Amino acid sequence: MNMTLVTKPHDRLAAALSTEMAEVDLLIRTRMHSDHAPRIPEITAHLVSAGGKRLRPMLTLAAAKLCGYQGEHHLGLAATVEFIHTATLLHDDVVDESEKRRGRPTANLLWDNKSSVLVGDYLFSRSFQLMVATGNLRVLEILANASATISEGEVLQMTAASDLKTDEDIYLQVVRGKTAALFSAATEVGGVIAGATPEAVAALFAYGDALGIAFQIADDLLDYQGDSGATGKNVGDDFRERKLTLPVIKAVAQADEAERAFWTRTIEKGQQQDGDLEQALALMAKYDTLAATRRDAEAWAAKAQQALTALPAHEIREMLHDLAGYVVSRLS
Amino acid sequence: MNMTLVTKPHDRLAAALSTEMAEVDLLIRTRMHSDHAPRIPEITAHLVSAGGKRLRPMLTLAAAKLCGYQGEHHLGLAATVEFIHTATLLHDDVVDESEKRRGRPTANLLWDNKSSVLVGDYLFSRSFQLMVATGNLRVLEILANASATISEGEVLQMTAASDLKTDEDIYLQVVRGKTAALFSAATEVGGVIAGATPEAVAALFAYGDALGIAFQIADDLLDYQGDSGATGKNVGDDFRERKLTLPVIKAVAQADEAERAFWTRTIEKGQQQDGDLEQALALMAKYDTLAATRRDAEAWAAKAQQALTALPAHEIREMLHDLAGYVVSRLS
Structure with a gap:
């Protein structure tokens, strides 16, 4: 049995980068520490040390390794990204939290x-x-621009999420702000940092961007079709939270007058009642928007894979492809 | 009548730097703009454009001018600091806000x-x-370190503010995190950015640090002795919000057993009742801590002025002194 078929690509990447990831973990724990404010590690420990997927720092390490980097700055950059x-x-x-418990947060919630x-x-x-500490101004510029894209995206989402005028x-x-900007950075x-050619750097950017978009579209699709056991979310959470995501945006774009009134009531005005989620799912089924959304995600994943062809052949490149x-x- | 005696030093600085400050204001308005998220300028406009004192950006411009800087990067740095x-x-x-309205924020407050x-x-x-955009790594290092000091100070304040173990x-x-770190940066x-000698740079740092500390101690003192018309705050706000500042810290350090019980009840436990502020003021008067606090502020201001002697004679230097x-x- 071929290991590449049975092991998840993420786990194979983690194995290939295990030495570097251990150093990144150490760096994260060290830099989280504050002599002046011992409370800080308490609060972050469960977030940073819990050993999540660490997908983003792994992408930095993978890109540097793929480009033949021999130095140590990729470790600091991986920690930066995390x-x-x-x-x-x-x-x-x-x-x-402010949204979900509108009007009655507990004292504990406020402390949080x-x-x-x-x-x-x-x-x-x-x-x-x-x-x-990397001393590399181009790196700083990329991360400054990514930070601006991330925070603009967050503000945009705050105003656009429940606005039916939000288009694709x-x-x-x-999505770029929420997910893809940090992936591509x-x-x-x-x-x-590896001193790769401009073409290779552009390819790495394009890969991260497309991967991030595929990742987020997939996440938004799973909200409507996933089983809650696997995703840890309940089907329709985004609907209940009045978040316009791609499956709904596609249905709104094709809605007749009555359907539009339904979306206005449930998403824009947030007046939801029993049976509304079922009705929303029926409208998405009517226009087959879940399948169309899946095709979009697949197209972005293919675009990510296509970008990799500009990079040198390498086992890491195959893992990123997978x-x-x-x-x-x-x-599917 | 001598203008230097009747005009506030801040206003004289603003006049001497008016051309540059106009450019900084323009830069601030331009960079605040977001094509993607038009809501951003709405929210920040009243904060950034309201034309506050602009003390911090003026310090950057003043330092650069005092050191004979001829370029344009000081404008971007002044906007950065603001x-x-x-x-x-x-x-x-x-x-x-979370503290003040514990348990019952309004929906509007949450949106905010x-x-x-x-x-x-x-x-x-x-x-x-x-x-x-300055392309100067030393500048980036200074501002990165200042950011870390600021956020550590904020976290420290969160845990230390109502803890009677908080000493001077x-x-x-x-205070360094809250105020002085950004002044000194x-x-x-x-x-x-002006390429000043290490001695001049160290003197500018020392000036900003001491000025920031004097400024904050003065602010904390005015909370107990200011008239509310001039400061916009009510006497004793810090006491009501259970914030340990220097006048109280000095009283706690000399407290007898009964007095310590008073501070424990009112500050640490936050069980305040009518007459407590008057009692707190009486204890500060007993140990003359308002005068001692004023002497501390004056000593830091003198330290700031002393630091300036390492810098070239210049009308700007006199304004910083004043x-x-x-x-x-x-x-007084």
Whole structure:
């Protein structure tokens, strides 16, 4: 039996990069530490040390290795990327909690808000110190621009999420901010720090961008078709939270007058009642938008794989290829 | 009548730097703009465009001018410093509001929380892009370290503010994070971008650090002795919000057993009742801690003025000297 067929691409990447990932983990734990504010590691420990998938730092390490990098700065950049990701999660928590428990947060929840904001800022500042330590201005420029795209995307999502005027272009901007900007920055800085050619760097950017978009579209699709055991989410959470994602955007675009009134009531006005989720799913089925969304995700995954052809043949390149395929293989 | 005696030093600085400040204002308005998220300028406009004192960006411009800088990067750095300041204010709002209205924020308040977190992040990312544009790694290092000090200080304040074990050393760390770190970074990067000697850069750092500390101690003192018309705050706000500041820390350090029980009840446990503020003021009077606090502020202002003697004679240097004196002149 061929190992490449039975092991998930993510796990094969983790195995190929295990030495470097151990150093990144150590760096993360060290830099999280604060002499002045011992509370910080307490709060971040469960987020950063819990050993999540660590997909983003792995992308940086993979890109650098694929481009033959021999130095050590890729470790700091991988930690940078994970810190930015974690800080974003912390700030998202504040935003999401405010929405979900509108009007009655508990005292404990508020304490968490304080911690989330300030410790998120602390992680941003730590990531900033780590990237400055590379001494590479191009790397700093890429990460500064990614940060701006991420925060613009978050603000855009705040206003666009429940607005029926949100079309596929705006959705794509939100997705780039939410997911793809950090993926593409992660792969791009790996190439830049390795001194790769402009063509290779552009290919790494294109791979990360397309992979991130495929990843987020898949996530949004699974919200409507996943089984809650596998995803940890309930089917229709995005509908209940009035978040316009691609399957609904495609249905809204084709809606007749009565259907449009339904989407206006449930998403824009948030007046939901029993049976609405079933009705939403029926409208998505009527226009076959789940299948169309899956095709979009697959097209982005194919685009990611296509970008890799500009890079040198390497076992890591094959793993990145398989990773893009795996992201959408969950969908069918 | 001598103009230098009747005009506030801050206004004289603003007049001497008016051309550059106009360019900084323009830069701030331009960089605040977001094509993707038009909501951003709405939210920040009242903060950034309202034409506050702009003390921090003025310090950067002043330092660069004092060191004979002829380029344009000081403008971007001044805008950077103002963006960091504004982002910090936005994130502080989230933190302070959660405390003040514990348990019952309004929906409007929550919307503000979301906006405050995300738009604060946006301003941080914009400031990051502006500083990268200088192409000066030492500047980036200074601002990265200042960011870390600021966010560590905020987290430290969160845990230390109502803890009677907080002594003058911890208070100073909090003050550096809250105020002095951005003052000293503002003056230091002005010197660095101007290519000043290491001695001059160190003097600018020392000036900003001491000025920031004097400024914050003065602010904390005015909370107990100011008239609310001038400061916009009510006497004793810090006491009601259970914030340990220098006048109280000095009283706690000399407290007998009964007094310590009073501070434990009112600050640590937050069980306040009518007459407590008067009792707190009486204890501060008993140990004359308001006068001792004023002497501390004056000593830091003198230290700031002393630091300036290492810098070239210049009308700007005189204004910075007078500014340090002015910060504490409000106290007597």
